[in-house]
Amino acid sequence: MEKEYDLIIVGSGLYGCVTAYLAHQAGWRCLVIEKRAFTGGNIRDEIREGINVHSYGPHVFHTRHQEVWDFASRFTPFNHFRYCPLARYGGKMYNLPFNMHTFYQLYGTQTPEEAALRLRQEQGLYPHPRNLEEKAVSMVGRTMYETLIKGYTEKQWGRKATELPPFIIERLPLRFTFDNNYFNDPYQGVPMAGYSPWVDKMLEGTEVRLNTDFLADKDYWMKKAGHVLYTGAIDAFFDYRLGALEYRSLTFEHVLFEQPNVQGIAVINETDSRIPYTRSIEHKHFAFGTQPVSIVTHEFPQTWDKDREPFYPVNDEKNNTLYRQYHALAQRECPHITFGGRLGLYRYFNMDETIKNALEQWEVLKTKLLPA
Structure with a gap:
């Protein structure tokens, strides 16, 4: 038939x-x-107050594949648009991905040689890392791990970093240039x-x-x-x-501000564990908006169950x-x-x-x- x-x-x-x-x-x-x-x-996404709001978290298209x-x-x-997020910890801002701006903000180093030396001095000796914490410390040292990785990662996955597998952080980018562009794709x-x-x-x-x-x-x-x-x-x-199967879920809190510019950038990663959400997203900056108001979204990781939307495997x-x-x-x-x-x-x-x-x-x- x-x-x-x-x-x-x-x-x-x-x-x-x-x-x-x-x-x-x-x-x-x-x-x-x-x-x-x-x-x-x-x-x-959907238009609110003339602003294109990414309903389920920020999305920036990038690729190296011509086809x-x-x-x-x-x-x-x-x-x-180029994705150049910031990280916020303890009331201070840091550039992402980890680059010479970040090293200067953390350590005061001004040259690639100084930054590389400081990282070598801080890196822990874990030839066979058993978990994400050991892997991260072996790559970037204790200061950067505690400031920019630990809190964010534990909120995102709902587990202690010592309980997470090391492969999650294997592709952590380190750049010894003053380059804040998160993606290398053309x-x-x-x-x-x-x-x-x-x-x-x-x-x-x-x-x-x-x-x-x-x-x-x-x-x-x-x-x-x-x-x-x-x-x-x-x-x-x-x-x-x-x-x-296990997933991580997310919920989103959208806040309207009666001002044209709240945080001056599209995305701030909240790496402090005392802040319950992982990201603050000001949507108008994805489109270089000039509206008189602004909308900021806070992104909250959630434990997944069958009544929640699965986001991350x-x-x-x-x-x-x-x-x-x-x-x-x-x-x-x-x-x-x-x-x-x-x-x-x-x-x-x-x-x-x-x-x-x-x-x-x-x-x-x-x-x-x-x-x-």
């Missing part, structure tokens, strides 16, 4: 939107199912019209059903399509049959082992379902990585699955 759709995509986050665009361009009959009341997933930049730029021009910016219009352009021509929970009627929807791309949590798809050994079991289960039982995206693959993706992965997966999909 002919299926109603060639492809059903569950979730309208960036991964699902990229695939929907490619499927539509190929002439596939495609349906996107979204349980929320809006498209875009966690990169959604990814070319794809992203099909749907919107990007501005020239292509950077924020969509000039916003992220929501950006993904909506990808969905043009594709049928979308909002406020629809795929898992509430899974069998019904699976009968309607030749193939399903599922971008939700893989453990939820199997009704947590093997147990629940907790990729420790225990959870990665459980994910591999779910992946094997999917391969055995679900030949007509592709799991993709941050939750389907249980892996954190930057936006450019999401697009790149979706483009690569599409090449696999279109060769093994012919439309009805």
Whole structure:
């Protein structure tokens, strides 16, 4: 019997939107199912008081891949915003990522040689770090760790740094130049019209059903399509049959200020453990706004449960082992379902990585699955 759709995509986050665009361009009959009341997933933004507010935390697009930049730029021009956050600890400000500005602020060093010597003097001797604290101290020393890493990291993950695996901090950047640009990628910016219009352009021509929970009627929807791309949590798809994977969740407090400029920068990381939130985000600076008011968002990490939105996979050994079991289960039982995206693959993706992965997966999909 002919299926109603060639492809059903569950979730309208960036991964699902990229695939929907490619499927539509190929002439596939495609349906996107979204349980929320809006498209875009966690990169959604909305206009408040004339300011484009990033509803689920700050997003800055950046990539070193020409093909990814070319794809992203099909749907919107990007501005020239560069991500140069600050860290706040004990009432003082420090530049991020760790660079010569940071070393001067912490130690008073003025040359790369002085900074490198100070770091060597502070670095702890942990040839085989057992946890994040030992790894961080072996890389940057006790002063920088206590000031700029410990409090932020423990709030973010809800665990003591001595209980976190060392790999979380392995890519900690150290620059011996006066360079505050957080990303090294040649292509950077924020969509000039916003992220929501950006993904909506990808969905043009594709049928979308909002406020629809795929898992509430899974069998019904699976009968309607030749193939399903599922971008939700893989453990939820199997009704947590093997147990629940762990995630970290977030909540956001948006505060309106009757003044044009509150903190003078888009993002401040709150590294002091006495501050309950991890970031302060002043949205207008992503677009160089000149509105007479401003909106600042405080980002609070939360323990995840099944009633909260999962944001970050907790990729420790225990959870990665459980994910591999779910992946094997999917391969055995679900030949007509592709799991993709941050939750389907249980892996954190930057936006450019999401697009790149979706483009690569599409090449696999279109060769093994012919439309009805």
